[in-house]
Each structure stands twice: as structure tokens, then as C-alpha cells.
Amino acid sequence: MGRLARLATLLLLRPLRTEAFRVAVSVVGVALGVAVPVAIRLANESVLSAFARGVDAVAGRAALTIHARDLGVPEEIFPLVRADAAVAHASPLIQVLAPVDGMPGEALLVLGVDVLSEQAFREYHLADRPAGADPLTLLAEPEAILLARRFAEAKGLAVGGRITLLTPAGRRAFRIRGLLEAEGPAVALDGRLALLDIAAAQVEFQKLGRLDRVDLVLKPGTDAAAVAARLRATLPGALTVERPAARVSQAEQMLASFRLNLTVLSLIALLTGGFLVYNTMEIAVLRRRRSLGVLRALGLSRRGVAALIAGEAALLGVAGGLLGALAGGALSRAAVTAMARTVSQLYAYVRPEPPALTADTLLLGIVAGLGAALLAAAGPARLAAGVSPREALAPAALLRLPRVAAASAAGIMLLGAAALLARPGPIGTPPVGGYLAALAAMLGGAFLSPALLAALAASGRPLLHILPVPAALALLSLRRAVRRNAVAASAMMVGLAMLVSVSTMIRSFRATVEAWIGQSVRADFVLSPAGRYVKGSDARLPADILPALAAVEGVEALDPFRGIRVEDGRGGGFLLASGDFAVHARYGRILMVGGDGPAVLRAAREAGAVVVSETFALRYGVRAGDRVSLPTPRGPIRLPVGGIFYDYTTEGGLVVMDRSLFTRLLGDPFLSSVAIYLSPGADPEGVRRRILTAVPGREDLLLLANRALKARVLEIFDQTFAITYALEFIALVVAALGVLNAQMAAVLERQREIGILRAVGFGRRQVLGMVLTEAGLLGVAANLLGVAVGLALSAILIHVINFQSFGWTIQFHFPTREILLVTALALGTALAAGAIPASVAAALPPVEAIRYE
């Protein structure tokens, strides 16, 4: 055996053999830190695409749509568009509303689709057919039509049967070739959807050579607004190129933000794993001071000692990295499998494949583990190299109190730096400052832990005489062993901070997704003119239908919405809109920037004020209380701003006023859509029928049921969050391991002292009491710091990193529940972690402990 191998065996492996516990804690720490990024990397594709499907379900997949009002789009432009470098997919559509013969009041939205292009846009799935069979191929047969199963079943129609539609050419009979599952568009239209081949649709609806719409999916990373402008300029004729109303940039940003948050969270996990290694190594170095001194006396150089520590870290890092990569593989598989179940309910097409753990991922895990461990070992290695052999070898090692003041100064400087860095830079630039601020906040908190512990110990000093002896000894020991305790407290603090910030982040992001869905998919039903869906966004309803709607049995409230796009005179524009503030305050889910939504709306209604979206406020520098000048078709008006709300649905900004004010100022008698809220317990199908008959003679109305869609979509999002909840669990384990390790080390180090106490008559219970008191104090300190740092991290993530990346604010979910949980956890684990070594110590025969050398 070579000299180095021998030395490594004796000096690295041998001590580790007797320190199984510490080794386990370190390896598990690294493994957990590595497992998260590995799992996220592996599941990334599946998780992101599942999330993307959720977004698509709400917003549709097309990034741009081309239409031309009533005239239609000439067919010749289609090849031109498809050839554009930025366009990934293009799908031509015929879109008409066709009344069904023999079913008064029933109309189907007929989509004429190009079988080959359509797949990239909307997903259709046949009922009673094996997954994967492409239903669109059925359309190749003459007279073929596909209907939604739900509609067919309600009307007693079956495959092979016929349905007759009223077309401009008269009555046309079609043969039903298949029924579509309630997915994608079929859900959105509540089953009133029929598919035809595009060529057949052009013939039957007399649209030869014309298209109603061309939908585009762009290549990743292209700027939709720029492509739209280019197409507008280059395409012949007066075409409208715009983003579909729902598919505003926020939908894409939701995705990008999800990706960013996943990345940040996995980096925090790695950081935490590294911190755990730091914690165990630092404690090990303090504990092995004497051995290290002996090695120095035997002639091992400072560099040799540092190499020893680095070697140990490398061993732990490689083992942890390997284990972490394997665990990450398992974690990602579990998450993706869970997700696949739900996602395929909404999109049977997609079956996310459980990811395979490849050699390069394994290697990545090992490298990450090794890197984190080596980085974490830098401090302990320096500490070890600095061990003074003279002091380490002195029979009664001289006590050197750590420089609490120096550490605190560093901590305060780091926190100051964090505060300075935690300012959002220009929106859209990489938030480097935010990342540094997060790191500085975490380290700053760690550096403050000695001061906090010292303060805690000092505050107990007046009580020393009245406290029971074990508690008094615990207080003294807390102060004396500040360094060891500070390392333990900061390791625990990092775990708790991760727990707080991860849960805040997840809950906040989820709240944002919910708000987005809530704003995009409002009410139980939305009544809108079909033309709005067919031709673009300018179709409208007369306001006089409202009384008839309100009178329908089962309808509890109506929120009429009217939006008109106005130019700001600076080349941009925004949506000037109205709604019923009273209804919105009661049923809507409006979220205000600072302020209670319903209260602000009611006040704005009284004061004749508008509320503006966050995007609008940022773009025009408007604050609550200001007066804004708004261009309207009747000339500019000036109105006070009653509040600013978070908006995740409108591009370019939104200004809303109460309907009464809107009608008075603009005299506009139209509606864009009406959101309908049902009375509790009302039967949706019955209400739907009654609504359609309440507005007679309007076959062009579309009544969309939103609630089912919303529930499904939320389910998908929840599944994609499954992997993030795993992060919370990991944070919890890390926090517990940090304390357990520190307490174990503390008791081992004090075996001698404990033996002496036992020898002078300390009972087991008193020993237990002493160790537990110290553990509890440690838990209190770690908890205070952990909650503070965790909140700071969350705030930086939300208000700096996310804000700078996307220009809108994630809903801050104040983690009250998590803070309580963390507090209970901190004390609980601290005590539990203290109890194990404490009972070990208490059970030790006094002679053994004294003999220990």
C-alpha cells in the first residue's frame, strides 16, 4: 500500500469509522442538497411541460393570431406566415357558429381545422379509443364531423349517426365519425364544439380561398410583440396580428417565473446542504483539536492539516453526491408519476415519461456534492490549519472566548450589504444583485448567531441564583461554548430559513397562479358574443340584456364587463374598462397592492375613482391618490386613482371604473362580456338553459362554464407543485439534522464534565435537564434568526429576484402557519435532538466519563 493511501486510511477513514453519526449527518446533508437540483433537473422537462399545459388550458397555446374582421384572411398568406423564421407552427382555421337544425337555441362552434397543423395547438382525444389514435385523421372522410361527447350524449347522438347544421348554403347533414373527450377546447366551450376538415368547412360555409384565423406558435425565446409588428408590416392587406386576449405575456411569464423559482429553490437547497457539511466539519475540528495538535507536533504541516480536512470533505461530498443523485432520481420519478396521473386527465395525449437517471446526471450530482462539500470545508480547514499545537496540547486547554464582536460586525456588514443589494434593477435584466443579497442575508444571519447566543446567555445571568442548578449550568455552558453553539445554531437557522422561504415561495407562487386563474377564468358562467371568439375582440353585447339575465332563476349576481382599447398618445395603449365594483368586491378576486380589495373597490365606487393595474401604474408612474388623465372616445377625462391591483391577464395595463361612472362619462351602451355568479346549490345545467332562453333570438351568444375547467387546472398546478413540497420536507430534515449533530457533539465533548457532575452527586434527571435546557435555548436562538432570515429571503425572492425578472409582483403569502410550524419544529427538534445525546450522557457511568480522555 502506498504511503499516501496508508496515511489516508489512518487519518481519514479510521476516525470516520468511529464517527458514524457525524458521517451520516454530513453525507445525508450533502445528499439532500444534491437530490433537489438533480430531481428538478430530471423532472424539469415533465414538470415544466405539465405546468405549461396548465397555462395552455387557461390561455390557449397560440402566441399570436391573425385575423381580418369580417372579410377573412386570404389563404395565400398562410405559406408566407409558415415560412417566417420565428414561427414554429401555424394553423389555419375556419371558425363559424352554426345553429343545429331541430334544436332551437343550440348552436355549435364549428372549427374547420387543418389536420396536419392543428395538433400543435389544441389537443383532441376520442372517447372509447385507445390513447394515441389521432382523432383528426377521421376527418379525412367525406361529410365527417366530430362532436364533443358531452353534447352528443345530452342530445342522444351517437357515432355513425347524423347531425344537420344550418349553413349559409342551407341545411347540411354530416356524419358523426367520433366523439371527443371533454378536453382542451371541448371543455372551454362546454361541449358545444364541432370539428370539420378545413377544406370541407370552406365549401360548406362558403369561404373558399378565405380563412377566419391563423394561429401561430412561436419558436422559444422570440419576442411576440416584435414578430407581430413584423408580420403586420410585411403581410399584404389590412390584417390584424395580435395576441389572443388570454395569452398575454403574463401567461408566458408565469412559466418563466416557475422555472426561475425552481432553480433558485434548488440552489438554496444545495447551499443548505453545504452549510450542514460546514456545521459538522467545524464541530469535528473543534472536537479533534487535540488530535490535530498531536499531528502538528509530529511534524504535519499546516497545509497537511488543511489537506486532511479537505480530503475528508471530498470523501463526504462524493458519497453524498452519489447518494443525492440516486435519491434525486427516485424523487423525480415519484413526482412525475404523481403528476402524470392528473395531467393525463385533462390531456390524455400527454403521458409524462418518468425520467431516467443517466450517467451524466450521476456525475453532475457527484461534482455538485464534491464542490459544495469542498467549499463548505474551506472554513473548517482554515480553522484546523490554525490550531495552535501548543494550546491544543496543553493539559487543560486554555479557554479562548470567540470574538463575538468581530463576528457580529461581519454579520451587520453582510446584512447592510444585503439591504443595499436588495433593490430591483431594470426589469428584465438578470437579478444578480438579488442573488447576492439572498446569499449575504443568509451569511449575515449566521454571523449574528454568536451575538444572539451571548445576549441570550447574558439575559439569563440575573436569574442564575434563582434558577435550578441544571438550568444555571446550561446558561453558563451556552456562553462558554459560544463557538460550537453558534455553529449549531446557524446550521439550524439555515435549515429553518430555507423552510420558511421555500414554503413562502411555494405558497406565494401558488396564490399567484390561483389569482391568475381566478382573473382569467371568472365566475361560474361567462356570457359573451360568439363573434368575440370567432372574429376578434371587438364584438359586443347590448347592455339592455342585463335585466333579463338578472331575473333568471339561480343567477345570484352579474358582473358586466366592458373594455375598450385606447391609445396613450405615446405609441402604446391600454384597456379602459368598467365592471360592477359592488359585485366585484363581493365575488371577484381582486388583489390590491397594499389594501383590502373589496374595501378599496367600495371606496372607489363612492369617490368616483378608478383602480389601475400594477403594470399600468409602473408604466405611467401612477400612485394611489394621484389623478390620472385618461383618453376616451369622448375626449380626455381626469379621475382620481383609488388603488392599484395586481393583474395577471391584461397586456399593456388596465384601468377600471365602476359601471355607473363609465356609462355616465362615456355613454357607452355595450358590454364585452357578462360574468354570471350562480346562487349556491343552483343546478348549472338548468340555469344554462334558462339563461339561453332568457335572451331570445341571440344564437350568437356563447355561454362558457368555467368552474370545472378551473378546478381541473388547479389540480394540474397542484401536481406540478408536488416536487416543490418535497423541498419543504428536505428543509425540515436539514434543520433537524443540524441540531442533532450539534447536540451530539456537545455532549460528547462534555462527557468528562458530565462525569464530574455525576461524581459530585448530579442525578441523571439533572444531567438531562441541563442538556435539554441548553438545547432549548439553542432552538430559541436558531428559531428567531431562522424566521427573520427566511422572511428576508422570501422578500428578496419575491420583490427583487422575481420582480426584476418579470416586472410584476408575486402575491406575498405571509407564512403565519409556517412560522408557527417552524417555531414548534425548532424547539421540538432541538429538544428531541438534545434528548438522544442527553440520555446517552446521563446513562454513562460516572467512572467511564471521567476516564474518557
Add this chain to the structure above:
Amino acid sequence: MILLTDVHKIYRAGKVEVPALAGLSLTVERGEFVAVVGPSGCGKSTLLNLVAGLDRPTRGTILVDGVDLTRAPEAALSRLRRERVGMIFQFYNLLPHLTARENVALPLLLNGTPTLQIAGRVEAELEAVALLGRGDHFPHQLSGGEMQRLAIARALAPRPALLLADEPTGNLDSERGGAILDLIRRLNRTRAFTVLMATHSPEAAAVADRVIRLRDGRLEIP
């Protein structure tokens, strides 16, 4: 072998200055066995630590085996300890997770002794301290006297020119302490290394060629 000239060592504990050595000059010849005696706190350990290169003097010069310890870089001091200086202590300072054999082999592994020779050298050293049968035992399985003998074997394995012993009998009863002193004395004769031993026991001092008395960091003039 050892030459100290006007060596001062002042410890600073907060604002208080503790002069541990105050102008000590001293010569120890090659092969000589010198005992340093004096009351607790007179500076014996400080002296030994300085000679071992574990610490540097505040003032004055120290030459050990031709190396100027006040000027030599860290690495040279480590090398000196690896190759030329062995140390034993009151509390043995063995590595608890290594067997007796491995404790002795360690300095040989560190100082570059050809690996093929190590096993033989270890056995020879264990034999010299009468621990041949205990090679596979861990320190905690040995008695105090055995642990100190093992420490001697470890210190002498690299064949140092100088052995520094800080209260080697301080933790032992007089019988076992006497045995340790005899062992050191015998090896000092047969192997001709220099010994500098700190002690406060008169019996210990009695085995030495020469006794130096320290008081308050200075030589005590009798």
C-alpha cells in the same frame, strides 16, 4: 544541539502581559540528558514548546540542530519536528482511533521512511518499550504506564536527534514513573539522542546528566 540566547516569551491575555520566559540563555550538548525543574508556572512547558518550534519567542534566538528557529519558515519547523525532534507529554496524546502499531507507524509515514522498512521499524520500537504483544491494542486498552511507553516508541520511531519530554511522569505513580525514567535514560545512552525533560519531581531530576532550575522564566542561580 540546543542553543538559546536571551530568549523572552511574553503572553498577552487581554491587557495583561505574562512574561513566561524572561531572558533565558541555555546550551545543551549533543547526547546530553538535561532536566528542567521548577515550580508550576515557571515556564518549563513554554521552553519546550519553543524548542519544538511549536511557538516562537517574543525576543532572542533559538538554534536547534543547526536550524535557527526564529528565522525558519513554518514548513522548516514542521520538517524539523518530523525528522529531528520527538515529543512526549504528561497526557500521552496518543491518537485514540489508531492501534499501538499504527500510532508508532504514523510519524514514519509522515517523514518519508521507505514503506518497506516501516513495519520492521515499528516492531523494533515496540520491542524496545516492551509492548511487542500489544501492537493491535488501542490506547484505551492500555494502562497509563503502557500508554506513556507507547508515546516514547512513537516519539523515537523517526530516530530523532532530540527528545522533548514535558512532565512524562506527572500522571503516573512513582513505581511506573520510575520505570519510564529508566527507559528514557537507557535509550538515551544506547541511541545517543539528546533529552530535554521538564519535570518537578526530584526523582526525575536525579536521572539526568544535568539539572537546570527555572524560576519566573529565568535560570535560578543556586
